[in-house]
Amino acid sequence: MIFDVIIRDGQVVDGTGGPRFRKDVGLRGDTIAAVGDLSGAQAAKVVDAQGRVVSPGFIDMHNHFDQTILLYPAAQSALGQGITTAVTGQCGFSTAPLNEHYTACFWEWNWWDRVAPRKYYQEVVAELAKVKSAAKEVDGLDLNWSTFGQWIRRVEEARPGVNLVPLVGHSTVRTAVMGADYCRTATAAEVACMQRLVAEAMDDGAFGISNGMDYAPNAYCSPEESYALIGAAAGKGGFFSTHWRRTGLRQGFGNAGLVNGLKEAIDIAQKTGAKTQIAHLSPGYLISPSPTPRLATVAAEETLAVLDEAIKAGVDLAFDVIPNHLTGGVIHARHIAAALTPWFKEAGSLERFGQSLAAPDLRSEIRDYILSGKWYGLNPILQPGWAGTIVVGNTSVKEYAGKSIAELAASAGQHPLDTLMDVIVKDPHATRAEPSAQPDELKRVFYGHPLATVGIDTFLVDHTAGSSVPPYYLPNPNSFGGMARFIKLYAVGMLGLEEGIRRLTGLPAARLGLGDRGIIAEGKKADLVVFCPETVQDKATSEEPRQYPEGFAWVFVNGRAAMENGTLAPAGSGRVLPRQA
Numbered sequence: 001m002i003f004d005v006i007i008r009d010g011q012v013v014d015g016t017g018g019p020r021f022r023k024d025v026g027l028r029g030d031t032i033a034a035v036g037d038l039s040g041a042q043a044a045k046v047v048d049a050q051g052r053v054v055s056p057g058f059i060d061m062h063n064h065f066d067q068t069i070l071l072y073p074a075a076q077s078a079l080g081q082g083i084t085t086a087v088t089g090q091c092g093f094s095t096a097p098l099n100e101h102y103t104a105c106f107w108e109w110n111w112w113d114r115v116a117p118r119k120y121y122q123e124v125v126a127e128l129a130k131v132k133s134a135a136k137e138v139d140g141l142d143l144n145w146s147t148f149g150q151w152i153r154r155v156e157e158a159r160p161g162v163n164l165v166p167l168v169g170h171s172t173v174r175t176a177v178m179g180a181d182y183c184r185t186a187t188a189a190e191v192a193c194m195q196r197l198v199a200e201a202m203d204d205g206a207f208g209i210s211n212g213m214d215y216a217p218n219a220y221c222s223p224e225e226s227y228a229l230i231g232a233a234a235g236k237g238g239f240f241s242t243h244w245r246r247t248g249l250r251q252g253f254g255n256a257g258l259v260n261g262l263k264e265a266i267d268i269a270q271k272t273g274a275k276t277q278i279a280h281l282s283p284g285y286l287i288s289p290s291p292t293p294r295l296a297t298v299a300a301e302e303t304l305a306v307l308d309e310a311i312k313a314g315v316d317l318a319f320d321v322i323p324n325h326l327t328g329g330v331i332h333a334r335h336i337a338a339a340l341t342p343w344f345k346e347a348g349s350l351e352r353f354g355q356s357l358a359a360p361d362l363r364s365e366i367r368d369y370i371l372s373g374k375w376y377g378l379n380p381i382l383q384p385g386w387a388g389t390i391v392v393g394n395t396s397v398k399e400y401a402g403k404s405i406a407e408l409a410a411s412a413g414q415h416p417l418d419t420l421m422d423v424i425v426k427d428p429h430a431t432r433a434e435p436s437a438q439p440d441e442l443k444r445v446f447y448g449h450p451l452a453t454v455g456i457d458t459f460l461v462d463h464t465a466g467s468s469v470p471p472y473y474l475p476n477p478n479s480f481g482g483m484a485r486f487i488k489l490y491a492v493g494m495l496g497l498e499e500g501i502r503r504l505t506g507l508p509a510a511r512l513g514l515g516d517r518g519i520i521a522e523g524k525k526a527d528l529v530v531f532c533p534e535t536v537q538d539k540a541t542s543e544e545p546r547q548y549p550e551g552f553a554w555v556f557v558n559g560r561a562a563m564e565n566g567t568l569a570p571a572g573s574g575r576v577l578p579r580q581a
């Protein structure tokens with residue numbers, strides 16, 4: 001027998017959750033051609049997997065790779081952690097369809113100020129023409145598509161490193177129809193128009209739909225608009241991923257009613273019959289000050305109880321959880337100064353911000369603005385315990401290191417906002433401390449649920465990605481290390497490797513209806529990872545998130561090696577996956 005690749009002597013963890021077994025895996029073209037004793041067979045490439053695990057490629061259930069796949073088509077940050085398939089177009093944001101306006105999605109960090117200059121709250125919808133010229137000028141990116149199908153062809157031409165499962169976003173569709181006039185209920189005619197765009201995107205290759213109830217313009221929709229759009233996707237067999245209303249900033253329920261956002265998502269799932277994924281699950285109950293492990297456990301259990309009750313009543317629900325670096329999110333700002341972003345931006349640099357904060361009138365201006373709850377980035381009304389959550393990391397001022405703003409304020413007998421500003425004046429370069437490397441109770445409870453999968457909720461980036469203007473955003477540490485973190489803390493550390501791998505492979509594939517992926521068996525597509533679970537280690541930190549994890553040796557995407565013996569070897573063998581019946 002002759003194969004293109006034989007992976008010899010590995011411990012196969014096949015993605016079903018069943019116990020590992022020692023077998024060879026033979027690949028031919030993009031397919032797993034044999035699993036068994038292939039000692040008599042030959043291959044052009046032989047991978048020695050002795051002492052290592054061979055598993056299906058990881059499926060990231062929630063991320064924003066579609067936003068930057070044309071900037072980083074090689075998909076290094078994903079492949080470096082074993083991701084071979086990604087569900088994109090999340091939180092209501094997709095890259096298509098585009099009409100006359102465009103919705104910002106955060107990756108525009110170097111040029112959105114040109115398009116929509118604002119000191120405090122940036123306008124998120126802008127004219128497409130302006131956006132196109134800024135994207136071209138700064139990032140060299142041509143936004144030269146309008147339909148979902150055109151965008152898919154652009155991505156395929158760029159030879160993506162990973163497979164994409166693209167959703168169409170509710171916000172994106174709303175912008176295509178309502179443009180900049182979105183802070184209102186849509187008319188019946190507009191809803192019909194949006195519905196048509198969703199149906200077109202589905203016919204063009206979208207896998208389903210996502211929404212983002214915390215974000216404009218999605219946040220302004222009526223329940224009827226949600227039913228209409230999600231229903232249009234579900235009617236064509238589409239999957240629904242929902243960023244449920246949880247921050248309560250715009251049209252929300254506030255902290256006291258947090259769990260109602262989850263109930264709203266369940267209502268949409270129920271009314272439309274959509275196969276629904278609750279995205280990046282977090283507790284439906286906010287506890288302040290920071291809860292003890294026991295309280296956090298109860299909040300997580302009660303949140304799951306809401307989902308379980310709906311599941312019992314027949315709603316088709318599952319959920320994904322971010323593997324816990326910081327609070328998740330696509331971007332990350334490491335400096336303490338970023339807590340005061342509007343004024344940091346205005347100053348233009350860390351040094352000048354430190355200098356300007358010595359001015360008493362600027363300080364009182366900032367204090368008034370923040371204390372009245374006007375700045376969402378630091379809102380003492382919604383988050384009374386904020387000062388305890390900002391801990392100083394690297395700093396030239398020894399007595400600050402490792403202390404929270406609350407502690408420093410107490411010992412100085414000061415208001416925490418004054419302490420925060422003092423820290424920036426004394427050391428504008430001071431960073432926020434690394435969060436605990438321990439698994440937290442919340443995630444333990446969530447990942448303990450049999451329907452929990454993993455979403456890293458980040459962009460595709462490379463090791464140089466970051467914004468060049470204040471607050472100097474970096475990629476979130478999960479961009480490079482999320483899956484490694486999950487494997488170490490929650491697969492090996494809690495669920496057991498076989499079950500942990502099932503959460504990354506067989507379970508999400510089944511949920512998405514990807515019948516030919518997620519499991520190692522003859523005839524399945526050859527998306528594979530060869531790694532050493534005991535040595536898998538997330539290296540991405542808050543200070544320097546752009547670091548690849550350790551422990552991964554080989555990654556195959558559709559039969560082609562994208563990592564060889566620990567070195568990334570971009571093969572561009574990913575595809576935009578079609579919906580399967």
Ligand SMILES: [Zn+2]
Nearest residue numbers: 091243279280
């Ligand atoms: Zn989201």
